[in-house]
Amino acid sequence: MSSGQDAVIAGVGETEYSKRSGRSEQRLAMEAILAACRDAELDPRQIDGFIAYPFGLDAEEVVSGLGLHELRVSATVHMGGASAVAALAHAVRALADGTARHVAIVRAKNGYSGNRIHERPSQLPTQRLRQQLEEPYGWNSAAQRYAFICRRYQHEYGLTREQLGAVAVAARRHAQSNPRAQMYGRELTLDDYLAGRVIADPYTLFDCCLETDGGCAIVVSAREHAIARPHDARVLSVAEARPHSPDDLTNRDDLLEIGLAGAAPRAWESAGVGPADMDAAMIYDCFTFQALHQLEAAGFVALGGAGRFVEDGHTALGGCLPMNTHGGLLSEGHLAGLNHVIEATRQLRGECGDRQVADARHIAVTGWGDLGDGALAVLDRVGPH
């Protein structure tokens, strides 16, 4: 990409994150978009691209609500929690070919007061399979499904409760420097973690991410059309991939084979940098083990080594690879990983205060969803254009 066509994350914004928003998901989405546009110093009517999340605000609602002049690009990305990162690729392409100048991506939900994750109807593909072969046996939640993968990993590589707990405790510690986090002001010790009630063994309460009411949004802009900042977050590369049977976990050849392992080498090659060049990583932490699994699949740690890596403190602030400095889905809130993109952006801009990673220049963001779809984005810091 020539610099004139660079895509930067020009605006980020969100509502408060809570257990009871008291307003509709559509309203939350609009608040978030307005906040992102304020950050980008952009008239919302200038948005001319929208990448939607399934079951969320759609392009028509955005056009109607904001009175957009002209929406030139819209698409919906069906990759569950990997959609936020995968959406960046669609935005970048639309900007690079000149179709659009300002592409919005939004996540908004009443994930606690509305449809709680473990109670809502499944949003996975191939519903018929779920109704025929899975729900009759009481296997219908993400925790139950991903517990299968975690146990296989424990069997093949070994993984202790303390190592899983280290992921949860580190996320909670980072959230203490993030007033926006749902778990701000609520410390978690390893003893607290170990005393957590079982949800779907081996997963206990603190292995599971939060359920959140709130909204967040970003505007990805062609750099030449974005306001100039001292430091901007540029999208260097994005790649997505799926495991071999993406709609079915049970008969996947290898339960430990996930989409991210296919996406990561492509993202690194296209970016021209590698895992060792990253100053931080925002890893889609729907559950503790899924974060560990992705650290390996993205190439940060050798297979089997992630538990030890986190337990030894390498992913804490001050470590060699600070992970989820906002607290992640585990402790900031579940905004389907768009909050990870936002945190990476603020880190690259140097806006993170007490949790700022010193001189952050490169940050990787992963997405995980729908039984193992994966995406990786590499962002870097650029100066004024």
Add this chain to the structure above:
Amino acid sequence: MNRPVPDVESDDYRPFWDAARDHRIVIHRCATCRTYRWPPRPICRVCHSLDFEWAEVGRRGTLHTWTVVIHQTVAGLPPPYVVGLVELGDVNRVRMLGNVVGVPAEHLRIGMPMQTAFEAVTPTVTLINWSPIEGD
């Protein structure tokens, strides 16, 4: 509220649930290259043949992974219960999901030999559950 049951009249699955009622297991086998597959698919991923037959397979396998569900997520199915994935013994890499019964959860081990434990949950619906093979 009653537990969820499969739609045993559904065209894609009727032979499977009919067989389960007779305490047998049948799955898809490609009529061209003979590759077994499960769950049902309209096409063979190996040779792309659209032709398939329902083929009976053995009722034994090994425990591939499992979870013990403690937090209830399905109306009519109060925890605790175990959901296991059993890899069938006589066909290559075909696995079946089911509840694992007749064994304390703390005795479960990956690789444990398992056999079917059919459970009639209604007069028309028999589910395929699994229990350890005694003596193993």
